[in-house]
Amino acid sequence: MTFSFQEAWARSESVEGWLTREQGEALFEAAGTVPPGYAAVEIGSHHGKSAILIAGNLPEGVSLTAVDPFDDPRWGGGTDSLDAFRRNIAAAGLGERIELFRGLSEDASRSWTGPLVSFLWVDGAHDLGSTLKDFDGWMPHMAPGGLIYVHDAFSAVGTTRAILQRFWGSRSIEYLGCERTLAQFRVRRLSPLGQLSSGLRMLPRLLFFTRMIAIKVSRRRGWHSLERRFMRVDNEPLI
Ligand SMILES: C[S@@+](CC[C@H](N)C(=O)[O-])C[C@H]1O[C@@H](n2cnc3c(N)ncnc32)[C@H](O)[C@@H]1O
Incomplete structure (x- = not known):
């Protein structure tokens, strides 16, 4: 089952989260590009807002792996948060399309045996160390041409530093653009000119x-x- 964006947004609107409608639409559209046989992964699920928007547009046969330890006090954490996530996903009718990995992104990436990841949504902890672990842990699992979207980019200091350290001037990551604090990248081998252009567009x-x-x-x-x-x-x- 896939939704129109309006349906997916309506199902996610009352769920606590920090996405604008335009950011929600960007996630929804990216989910629609995942080819059958590939995976979508979300780092940081909280109450399920972004998971609903992503899973609501995944092609038939593709599921979203949602990774969250649900124990971080900065976002409420604990079983209340996990219960809210399960309740919201079920209410949206997407329970079958989402697999939960209850744990840290670094553990999920280390033990990943799933297909190549064609869409990675990074919205977990925003400190430098955690974000670097997100990038470094999942990069080996990314499909060529896969999308990496990062929230709180050029807003949270840690996230921004991690982006600059790993993606600025990179030969294998292209900067596509931003929807406010949602930055969009593609895994792609770049020529020296492409590298320069990607770096300059980020400035x-x-x-x-x-x-x-x-x-x-x-x-x-x-x-x-x-x-x-x-x-x-x-x-x-x-x-
Ligand atoms: C900003 S919230 C996510 C919001 C969600 N993506 C949405 O838009 O509805 C951040 C979440 O990341 C989780 N988190 C923190 N550190 C994490 C890590 N290392 N790996 C995975 N999730 C993490 C927190 O428990 C919290 O639920």
């Missing part, structure tokens, strides 16, 4: 990153009028 995101940091610092210091001056839309820098 304007550093200005966006500077603005997100300015918001965070102003908020932490209680400089609210300055914070508002840096903000362009509600809910920055979370979206």
Whole structure:
């Protein structure tokens, strides 16, 4: 069973999460590109919002592996979170399309025996060490031409540093673009010109990153009028 984007969004809208509608649509569209015989993997599932959007558009025969230890206090964690995930997935009618790996991304990637991954959605812990483990652990399992989407890119410091360390100037990862803090990459061998072009296209995101940091610092210091001056839309820098 696949949904239209409107149906998938309607089923995910009331689920707690930090995706804009446009980001939800980007995930939905990416899921639709996974060829039969390949896998989709989500790092960080929380209550299932993004899982519903992805699983709702996977072609017949492709399932989503959702990886989350459900024990991180920053997102509530614990059995309440796991129960909410199961409840929301079942309510969306997608229980059959999603396999849960309850554990850390690094353990899931180490023990992965599934098919090559054609869509990897990275939305777990946003510190540098965890994000590097996400990238390094899953890269060997990626299919040529596969998509890697990363949330809180050019917003969270750790995620941004990991992107710059592994993907900026890379010969095998092409930067495709961003939907706000959702950055999109493709696994592809690049010529030196392609490498340069991919790196240059990422540069304007550093200005966006500077603005997100300015918001965070102003908020932490209680400089609210300055914070508002840096903000362009509600809910920055979370979206
Ligand atoms: C921002 S939430 C995910 C939101 C979800 N993708 C959505 O859009 O609905 C982050 C999740 O990552 C999980 N997490 C934290 N560290 C992780 C890791 N190393 N591997 C997998 N999941 C992790 C947390 O338990 C939390 O549920």
